Amino acid sequence: MTLGTPAGAHPAPATSAPLLEMHGIVKQFPGVRALDGVDLEVRAGEVHCLLGQNGAGKSTLIKVLAGAHQPDEGQILWDGAPVTLGDPQAAMSRGIATIYQELDLVSGLTVADNVFLGRERSRLGITRPAQANRAAAELLARLGHPEIRPTAEVGSLSAASQQMVSMARALSQDARLIVMDEPSAVLDSEEVDHLFQVIRDLTASGVAVVYISHRLEEIRQVGDRITVLKDGRTVATGLPVRDTPTREVITLMTGRTIEYVFPPRGAAVDPQAEPLLEVTDLDLAGEFTGVSFTVRPGEVLGLAGLVGSGRSEILETVYGARKATGGTVRVAGRKLRGGDVAAAVSAGVGLAPEERKSQGLLLGEPIYRNITLSTLGRFARGGFLSGGAEKQAARDQAESLDLRPVDVEREVRTLSGGNQQKVVLARWLLRDCKVLLLDEPTRGVDVGARSEIYALVRALADRGVAVVVVSSEIPEVLGLADRVLVVADGAVVAAAAADELDEHRVLDLVMQGTAHGAAAGQGDAA
Incomplete structure (x- = not known):
């Protein structure tokens, strides 16, 4: 299957002069050659998709283009003339605007x-x-x-x-060129459709867009041409979206043939087993109401719904990051005190939040400290931390998850998105949690790391952990979970075994919302 013809797309004529050319771009950091001779050409009026696994060099390249990093070697041409983008203001003055995945907004303004x-x-x-x-x-x-x-x-x-x-x-x-780094990651399907229409309007007026996404379906919908990076190098550039098979793109990105492969489900969950997690009539004023479900040992429960449906708020309330206005949460039969994260963690609950950089990681701290954060008491000796034992425990987890690089003294901010997610998961593996809550676990994660995270989630379930997964990608929920709750307008509108649902049915439920749910019958999601 090819990537297909983008709906409403209008590729720039092959004869048009490039607006931007980057030739042989090299950027080195201490111990790391992030870019090793990257080439990129973007024409006015096109959507040029920049693809690659986490760590391939995409973020470094767009920071060079935005004037935030200076290349060590190479040349940048703008309208055919060499330019030096010495700082972000220089890039903006040329008409280059960048929308980063981690938004650079000032919250107090x-x-x-x-x-x-x-x-x-x-x-x-x-x-x-x-x-x-x-x-x-x-x-x-x-x-x-x-x-x-x-x-x-x-x-x-x-x-x-x-x-x-x-x-x-x-x-x-x-702007004459807008760089969009994972712009759809926090948008629902309707907002993504509107985003694509805005992009088409921009390109129709001659604006160029560099679009970065790990969702290959989006590339089919909005892209004109593709450049693929791997290990800091350009492995293909200028590939037409309509003529390039998906399998070829994935192979270029990973160096091997890989797809969104979900591990096989384990043995059937014992319906008579005592639940590890019991949520009963949970309310959070203004967010959700009357949410009830159970998760048994070895079970993966998926929450499907649109952004703003209440999915993330349910997880945060179970974890104690928000204080419920009604209902109860029990772990292994023990009732948790509402709004108390420490009590939840002590009971064996772990959370990998959606915004891992701002909520799940200490970016300026080393990898080992981020991994041991919830188990520091284990490494205390006479009131002092045993640094050697702490680092060895973190190193063991890093190696078991194939963290790259396995240098636990490196600052966690230097890792790619997929490896940062592994650090968050390693924390709860070290803690031996009973219940693991995963909010958008593969957001901003490349196809190779996705498969590894899927396998890890299933391995945890096979060990008897109760897992709850929130994802905006319905195929991910259906492929990873044993059971699925469909959430709309702050309520559970349907519950079913994952193999009894398909993407169309779930979309129908979330779009029709609670009115449809009343007809379908909510019941208990046990």
Whole structure:
């Protein structure tokens, strides 16, 4: 199967002159050659998809393009002329805007302040907030989100709304080239469709888009040409989306043929076994209500639903990061105190959060400390930590998960997304948790690391751990889970064995919401 013809796409003519050319780009960091002679050519009016596994060099390359990193070797041409992008302002002045996966917004400022940060609307040295608010509102309406108030504080917005603010900032710069790094990761299907329409409008007016995504289905929908990086090198560039088989792209990315392969399900879960996790009539005001389910030893339960349906909030409430306004949570029969993370962890509950960088990791700390964070008491000797024992325990976990590189004294911020996720999982493996809550475990993770994480989740279930998985990707939920709860508008609208559902049925349920759920019958999800 080929990647297909992008819906509504209009590839730039092959004869058009490149807007951007990057030749032989090399970037070295201490002990790491992140880019080893990368080439990239982007034409005006095209969507150029940049693909590669985590650690392939994509993030470093776009930071070079954004002026955040300076290349050690190589040349950048803009409109056919050599340029030096010495800092982000130099890139912006050329018309290059970048939307990073980890959004660089200032949480204490308003939406409008973030949209025009560094380019404040002023006259005679006096800022004009009313004008900025109007302009920000127009940009957000163009993106299909008029409900986001320009005067709202960015830190109070959801992750999806913050993504829209970051996109509005890029649009406000009258950019000629916009780099989008995993822009759909926090968007629901309707928002993704609108994003693609915005991209088509941009390219129709001659703007070039460099689009980075691990979701190959998105590449089929929106891309024109592809460049693939592997181990800091360009292994293919300028491949037409419509003529390139999916299998070929995956092979280029990984060096081997691999697909989204889910491990086989283990032995059938004993329906008579005592549940490890029991959630009964759980409420969180304004987020969800009346949620009940059980998870038995060795079972993987999937929560499917749109962004904003309440999925993540359910996990956070079970974990104690949010205090329930009603209902109970029990682990191995023991009732947990609401809003108490320490009590949940002590009872054997672990959480790998959706925003692993801001919520799950200490980015400035070494890998070993991030792994041992929930088990530090185990390494205390006479009031002092035994650094050697701590590092060895972390090293054992890192090796068992094929963490790359296995240098536990390295700062965790230097790892790729997939390896950072492994560090979070290693923490709970070391803790020997009974219940593991996974919120978007493969967000921003390449196809190779996905398969490894799937296998790890199944291995944990086979060891008797009760696993709950939230994912925006319905095929992932159906392929990984034993049972699935469909969540819409803060309620469980359906529960069924995973092999009794398909993607179309789940989408039908989440789109129709609680009204459909009332007809289908919620019942207990046990």
